[in-house]
Amino acid sequence: MTQLQFNLNMDLLKDSVMNSNIDAVVKSTIVLVLNEYMEKERDEHLKVHAYERSSYRQDYRNGYYERDFMMSIGKIRLRVPRTRSGEFAPTVFEKYARCDKAFVLSMVEMVVNGVSTRKVKKIVEELCGESVSKSFVSSLTEKLDPIVKKWANRPLNTQYYPYIFVDAMYIKVREHHKVVSKAVYIATGINEENKREVLGLKVDHTESYEAWQSFFKDLIARGLQSPKLIISDAHSGLKKAISTEFIGTSWQRCTVHFKRNLIDKMPKKGVAEVKFDLKRIFDAVKVEDARKFKDEFVIRYEENPKLDKFIEKLEEGFDDAIQFLNEDQKYHRFIHSTNSLERLNQEVRRRERVIRIFPNTQSAFRLIGAVLMDYDENQKKRRPLFKKE
Incomplete structure (x- = not known):
């Protein structure tokens, strides 16, 4: 020494x-x-x-x-x-490389957690007394590319996911010197350990049947088996892609979205009792009870002309919205809606709002992927949704 x-x-x-x-x-x-x-x-x-x-x-x-x-x-x-x-x-530069890497990773983590590159630049200047460019900070995040890509392409045949949630959100990206809107497709699932897990991510053009079909094909190519239930909103292209790619899988229409759509068809005043009776339908724990409460609801309000459109929409989407009742009751509170995925989307949106406009599609995939990876790691540390019997 x-x-x-x-x-x-x-x-x-x-x-x-x-x-x-x-x-x-x-x-x-x-x-x-x-x-x-x-x-x-x-x-x-x-x-x-x-x-x-x-x-x-x-x-x-x-x-x-x-x-x-x-x-x-x-x-x-x-x-x-x-x-x-x-x-x-000299070994000095090797010895302190770890410190430098930690510092670089800290900057990357700040960006991933929603701190703008301008603010990161300012923080670095205050800590180190040195000026770094915004482009330098941005380039650091490219170190995430191989990590995110490996995670996003990991095999899905090691576990079975009985319940899968899918949704799309929109972001702004610069493309060919223009700002365009792109859809971010995200799929999560409940695995055999009764924990939530992010299954897939894709940044594509406007939400459509072809885009959803391509997204599902990618998941299947990675080993995803047809689940018991896929929970989502009622986008027509999404519904068609589910029925095409997952034969034998039931589709659960998100009850939160469905009830919100129904309430939009209600009069603005004097509907407190109607809302209460509607809630009673979806609070049922058995399919037979839900059907009974729905039929009673229709008989009670069918003479009210102000509720014609409401009842028509209820009848139209009812069966798709109660598919979760065919599963074990312990799962009901977790699979009747896409609320868990909506909360995850909000976390992504919180970071995306700082950036506002992604410089390109790859940068969007990189940052959103890093956020989803962090969510995945936290889910692994959490307790199962409920204990196995």
Whole structure:
């Protein structure tokens, strides 16, 4: 192990500490230590000390060169020793690489968590006293690309997912010097351990049957088996893609979206009792009870002309909205709606709102993927939705 020896003038050191900027003192001390450390390393590499003659000599000294080195305290300038053959390389830069990587990852994490590149740039300047460009901060996030890509393409044949939730949200992306709207397709599921898991992510053009079909084909190619139930809103292209790609799978229309659509068909006043009776239908725990409550609802209000459209929509979407009742009752509260996916979308939206417009599709996929990966990691640490019997 390299041993360092210093002869310090304590009075001078005390005066420097008391009367100088403490940051400058810290930097100067680190420069002193690292320069001395590299000098000793060169001696050990050469097998001789300065001005010493020895038959064990491995090489010859060849002066120094200056090198700037960025650390968490800021940029410092080191006096790096070199040898005639050029084979000597100090370990200082390797040793502190971990610190640099941690600092870089911290910046990346700030961006992923919704801190704008402009703010990250400012934080770096305050911490290090060095200016970095916004493009530099943005380029750091590209280090996430292989990680996100590997996660997004992981196999899905190691578990069975009986219940899958799908939804799309819209973001703004620059494309060919224009700002365009793109759809972000996200699929989550409840796995065999009764934990939520993100299954897939895709950034594509406007939501359509072809886009949903392509998204599902990607999931199936990764090993996804047909689930018992797919829960989503009532987008026509999505419904068609589900029936095409997942033969034998039932579709559950999100009851929250369905009830919201029904309420839009109600009069604005005097409908408190109607809403109560509607809630009673979807609070049922058996299919037979839900049908009974629905029939009673129709008989009670069918003479009210103001509720004609409401009843028509209820009859039209009722069967699709009660499919969850065919599953074990312990699952009902988790699979009757896409609320869990909506909350996840809100987390994505919170980060996306800071960026506002993604510079390209890849950057959108990278950041949203990183957010979903973080969600996945947190879900693994959480308790199951309920214990297995």
